[in-house]
Amino acid sequence: xxxxxxxxxxxxxxxxxxxxxxxxxxxxxxxxxxxxxxxxxxxxxxxxxxxxxxxxxxxxxxxxxxxxxxxxxxxxxxxxxxxxxxxxxxxxxxxxxxxxxxxxxxxxxxxxxxxxxxxxxxxxxxxxxxxxxxxxxxxxxxxxxxxxxxxxxxxxxxxxxxxxxxxxxxxxxxxxxxxxxxxxxxxxxxxxxxxxxxxxxxxxxxxxxxxxxxxxxxxxxxxxxxxxxxxxxxxxxxxxxxxxxxxxxxxxxxxxxxxxxxxxxxxxxxxxxxxxxxxxxxxxxxxxxxxxxxxxxxxxxxxxxxxxxxxxxxxxxxxxxxxxxxxxxxxxxxxxxxxxxxxxxxxxxxxxxxxxxxxxxxxxxxxxxxxxxxxxxxxxxxxxxxxxxxxxxxxxxxxxxxxxxxxxxxxxxxxxxxxxxxxxxxxxxxxxxxxxxxxxxxxxxxxxxxxxxxxxxxxxxxxxxxxxxxxxxxxxxxxxxxxxxxxxxxxxxxxxxxx
Amino acid sequence: xxxxxxxxxxxxxxxxxxxxxxxxxxxxxxxxxxxxxxxxxxxxxxxxxxxxxxxxxxxxxxxxxxxxxxxxxxxxxxxxxxxxxxxxxxxxxxxxxxxxxxxxxxxxxxxxxx
Ligand SMILES: Cc1cc2nc3c(=O)[nH]c(=O)nc-3n(C[C@H](O)[C@H](O)[C@H](O)COP(=O)(O)OP(=O)(O)OC[C@H]3O[C@@H](n4cnc5c(N)ncnc54)[C@H](O)[C@@H]3O)c2cc1C
Numbered sequence: 001x002x003x004x005x006x007x008x009x010x011x012x013x014x015x016x017x018x019x020x021x022x023x024x025x026x027x028x029x030x031x032x033x034x035x036x037x038x039x040x041x042x043x044x045x046x047x048x049x050x051x052x053x054x055x056x057x058x059x060x061x062x063x064x065x066x067x068x069x070x071x072x073x074x075x076x077x078x079x080x081x082x083x084x085x086x087x088x089x090x091x092x093x094x095x096x097x098x099x100x101x102x103x104x105x106x107x108x109x110x111x112x113x114x115x116x117x118x119x120x121x122x123x124x125x126x127x128x129x130x131x132x133x134x135x136x137x138x139x140x141x142x143x144x145x146x147x148x149x150x151x152x153x154x155x156x157x158x159x160x161x162x163x164x165x166x167x168x169x170x171x172x173x174x175x176x177x178x179x180x181x182x183x184x185x186x187x188x189x190x191x192x193x194x195x196x197x198x199x200x201x202x203x204x205x206x207x208x209x210x211x212x213x214x215x216x217x218x219x220x221x222x223x224x225x226x227x228x229x230x231x232x233x234x235x236x237x238x239x240x241x242x243x244x245x246x247x248x249x250x251x252x253x254x255x256x257x258x259x260x261x262x263x264x265x266x267x268x269x270x271x272x273x274x275x276x277x278x279x280x281x282x283x284x285x286x287x288x289x290x291x292x293x294x295x296x297x298x299x300x301x302x303x304x305x306x307x308x309x310x311x312x313x314x315x316x317x318x319x320x321x322x323x324x325x326x327x328x329x330x331x332x333x334x335x336x337x338x339x340x341x342x343x344x345x346x347x348x349x350x351x352x353x354x355x356x357x358x359x360x361x362x363x364x365x366x367x368x369x370x371x372x373x374x375x376x377x378x379x380x381x382x383x384x385x386x387x388x389x390x391x392x393x394x395x396x397x398x399x400x401x402x403x404x405x406x407x408x409x410x411x412x413x414x415x416x417x418x419x420x421x422x423x424x425x426x427x428x429x430x431x432x433x434x435x436x437x438x439x440x441x442x443x444x445x446x447x448x449x450x451x452x453x454x455x456x457x458x459x460x461x462x463x464x465x466x467x468x469x470x471x472x473x474x475x476x477x478x479x480x481x482x483x484x485x486x487x488x489x490x491x492x493x494x495x496x497x498x499x
Numbered sequence: 500x501x502x503x504x505x506x507x508x509x510x511x512x513x514x515x516x517x518x519x520x521x522x523x524x525x526x527x528x529x530x531x532x533x534x535x536x537x538x539x540x541x542x543x544x545x546x547x548x549x550x551x552x553x554x555x556x557x558x559x560x561x562x563x564x565x566x567x568x569x570x571x572x573x574x575x576x577x578x579x580x581x582x583x584x585x586x587x588x589x590x591x592x593x594x595x596x597x598x599x600x601x602x603x604x605x606x607x608x609x610x611x612x613x
Contacts, residue, residue, distance in 0.1 A: 080559060350553045353560045355595035362553055467523050467551070 003051065003060075003071060004143040006044035013040065013195060016223040020194050020258070022231040030194060034240045036231070038439075039256035042101040043145055043195045045093060046073055058089040063140050064357070065133060070140040073107045076114050077359040083348035087298035091341065094302015098435065100255035100443030102192025104295045106146030109200040110136055111358060112287035113217065117273050118356035120280045128273050129356070135219060135271065139198065147196035147222065149187040149260060150288060152204045161207065161214040171201060171262060172213040173275065180268040181275060183216065186261045191451075193258045194229050196222045201262075203274075206282030215281040217274035218267045226265040232257035236438040246398035246426060249434025255443040286461070287360065292452035293370030294361045297344015300373055303435065303444050304337040304380055310431045311384040317425045318389060319417035329383045336376040343369030364465040367458040374455040377448045381436040392429040393437065401426070511536065512611065513545045515556050522550025523590040524600050532604035539612045543583030546607055554589035561595035562587055586610045 004012065014031045021027065022035065030036050050059040050071050061075040061082060062068070077083050086107070093101045114136070117128035139146060152161075155169030164170065171185030187193075187201065200219045207215040220227070234255070236248075245251035274280060312330050315321040347365035354360050385392065395414070400406045401423070414422045434440045449455065476482065514530045526548050534540055547557035554561055563585040586607050587594050593606045 351559065352552065352554045352589070353562075355562045357564075359559075465552075467521060470522060 002143075003069075004047050005051065006047045009044055009047045009143075009145075010040060012197065016197065016221070018194055018223055019228045020231060021229065027231070035237055036194060036256065038099075038240070038250070038252060038254035039102065039192065040195055042093075042097045042099060042253050042255070043103055043192065045096055045253070046071065046101060046103045046145075047143070049092070049096065055092065058085050058092055061085070063137075065137045065140065068140070071143055073103045073145070074110070074136070074140045074143065075107070076136060077111055077351075078357075079359055080349050080351045083294070083351045083359055083361055084345055087294065087341070087344040087348055090295055090298025090344075091302040091305070094299045095305050096302075097253040098250050098303055098306040098431070099253045099440045100191060100299065100303075100447060101253075102195060102256060103145055104299060105148030105191050105292065106139075106196065106198070106200060107148075108288055108291035108295060109146065109148035109150075109202060110139065111291050111360070112284055113200070113202070113273055114358045115354040115356040115360060116280055116284045116287060118354075119283070120274065120277050122355075123280075124277055126277070131270050132273050135273075142197075144197040145192070145195060146198040146200050146219070147190055147193045147260075148202070148288065148292075149190055149193070149199050150202045150204050150285070151188050151190075153186050153188050154204065160211060161205070162210040170204065170214045171216070173216050174213075174264065176275075180266055181216070181218070181272060183218070183262050183265050183267060186259060188259055189232070189450075190229075190258045190260045191447075192256055193222070193260050194231065194256060198222060199224075199227070199260070202284050202288055203281040204285065206285060207278040209278065211278055211281075212276040215274060215276055215278045216272075217284060218272045220265060220267050220271060224265050224267075226263040228261045228263065229258040230261070232259065234439040234442045236434075239438075242398070244398040244402075246401070246423070247430060249427075249430035249432075249438055250440060254439050255447075257442070286363070289453050289457065289461075290361055290363050290366045293366040293373075293458065294344055294347050296373040296448065296452060297340055297342075297347070297366075297369040300377055300444065300448055301337055301341045301344065303440070304333070304340070304377065307380060307384050307432070307435045307444070308333045308337060310428055310435065311387040313428045314384075314388040314392075314425075314432060317416045317420040317428060320387075326387055329387055333380045333383050336380055340369065340372055340376055343372055363461065367461040367465075370452055371455060371458040371462065373448045374458070377444050381441075381445060384432050385436055388429055388432045392433045395426060395429060511540045511542060511544055513543070515545060515547045517549040517551075517553075517555035519550055523552075524550055524588075524603065526550050529588065529603050529607070534608055534611070537608075537612070540608075541583055544611045545583065545585045546611070547585070547587045549587075549589040551590040552592055554587065554592075557587045557589070560587060561589055561592060563594075584611050584613065 010031055020030050027033050031040055049055040059072055060069045061072045063070045064076060064078050072089055113132055117132040120126055121129045152170040155164045161170035168185045171183055173181050174184045175182035198219055199222055202217045203215055239247050315326045320326050347361040347369055350362035350365055351359045396410050401410050411422050416425050435444055512533050516526060530548060549556040588603060591598055591600055598606050
């Protein structure tokens with residue numbers, strides 16, 4: 001099958017008849033639901049851009065499995081060039097959507113599993129890698145979206161999976177059959193899950209003895225029997241139900257997260273990619289997290305571009321654009337944003353070819369990238385709020401603007417720079433609000449903090465690879481640590497006369 | 500990347516070093532511990548010796564590809580089983596497998612003789 005059109009994508013998701021619940025009710029026509037539709041538009045954009053020649057270089061790649069052109073989101077990276085193009089593609093999509101466009105998790109999952117299945121087979125004589133390659137080809141041939149499902153609810157964070165009072169706090173195998181396995185549990189915070197054709201499940205932590213049933217990775221169709229989605233609320237989400245685009249800020253696009261529940265779901269063996277090999281769950285977690293930490297060096301940068309543009313436009317519309325401190329704040333925002341991009345590119349250029357044949361990012365630099373992501377978007381958002389002014393959070397509603405009596409008053413007092421129509425000023429301020437406090441802040445702020453792992457997870461990885469002994473040796477060599485000291489050569493410095 | 504042919508005439512192992520910007524291992528110590536004149540190591544054996552997992556000495560390959568098929572879409576010169584042995588060291592990885600620093604030279608030596 002060729003690449004899907006955006007319309008074919010929308011229809012294919014509608015055809016899945018997913019079991020989605022929101023506000024305590026089942027949502028049947030989810031592709032047209034006003035809260036969900038903007039997130040579907042985001043993924044549709046990954047299909048749309050792939051069909052345009054001006055974006056093809058980033059959006060398409062040549063499959064190493066078939067030699068055919070595929071959407072890069074289904075591609076296994078074959079070079080450092082592929083790795084850097086991935087980051088650039090993500091920046092592009094962040095710019096086009098101004099939100100989390102959700103298709104990255106699946107791409108990062110397949111790239112992590114590619115090398116881990118290979119290495120598991122080498123060590124254990126299992127058959128996962130061939131299976132997995134077939135599965136990747138299925139994704140590519142049908143141009144599918146896959147959800148990368150790693151994070152379990154985790155219950156008591158101080159207890160291992162098998163020690164939890166409720167065994168379902170981590171997704172686990174409840175039955176092994178001749179034809180496959182049966183799994184139970186849940187995955188939390190699932191980005192784009194209700195927009196996906198397929199789910200790829202991975203363990204969320206390194207497993208130890210006793211955790212064998214929890215060391216499981218597999219894929220299943222998003223509409224597999226027993227899979228239910230409980231849609232996540234986002235800040236200001238019900239504004240999408242008010243029937244006007246103004247107060248939403250970004251009416252076209254948005255992110256999406258869901259709690260995904262597996263109630264005794266059957267998975268045939270040809271879709272099982274890890275089952276009980278506890279020693280490989282840690283590598284899978286690290287590699288998925290590594291690729292996803294690289295991803296943020298692209299997607300958050302693209303959204304950052306939109307926020308910088310919105311802040312600069314707000315300054316124009318406020319009549320403050322010429323002030324030197326405003327210009328300087330825009331420079332600072334740009335500097336922070338491009339620093340994040342540099343990290344995303346650096347870990348790509350320093351990537352390596354794994355024994356499985358795919359390319360993997362440099363782990364240390366990917367973790368440095370994500371550590372910066374846990375901070376810089378917050379500072380960029382702070383500066384955007386500074387530049388935008390308080391109106392972004394105190395502005396009257398669209399209903400007030402539309403009102404016959406109140407509307408003219410709102411129009412009169414919301415005037416900024418005189419050539420700017422009030423409605424446009426309101427639109428740009430609502431966009432700043434959307435990105436810093438509204439629905440898109442879920443992706444731009446809190447996902448920057450916790451997505452792909454909370455900050456401490458990166459610090460552990462950075463510590464492990466920091467090569468501190470080498471640094472100590474460098475310092476000791478220059479300081480002369482361990483050298484014999486010849487007291488006799490000491491002289492009192494003589495004053496140098498001014499003339 | 501710099502190539503260094505060992506000075507001693509009997510040395511059979513060619514060592515290709517990375518530039519050494521931030522080594523996690525002592526590359527010279529590893530090279531010095533490799534067999535100098537072991538007849539079990541065939542002529543032309545090569546060790547790509549990088550100080551860290553970025554594998555610059557082997558052009559970012561953690562293992563040398565064995566065939567054209569293996570190298571499809573990737574950088575690097577195809578390496579067939581008839582060619583002299585090639586081992587890739589990237590920090591504490593030998594051919595992509597985690598190997599503690601004290602085990603590096605013995606592991607490389609074993610692989611060169613395989
Ligand atoms: C918007 C968004 C989108 C996401 N999308 C996805 C997705 O698509 N797929 C996916 O799989 N996951 C996704 N995630 C999940 C993300 O990976 C997790 O949020 C992250 O791993 C942190 O887990 P948690 O939220 O359960 O927080 P917690 O684990 O509860 O962490 C809270 C704090 O406690 C600390 N902590 C936790 N456990 C310990 C411990 N044992 N010892 C010491 N300190 C501890 C953490 O460091 C952190 O500071 C998403 C998250 C967000 C916010």
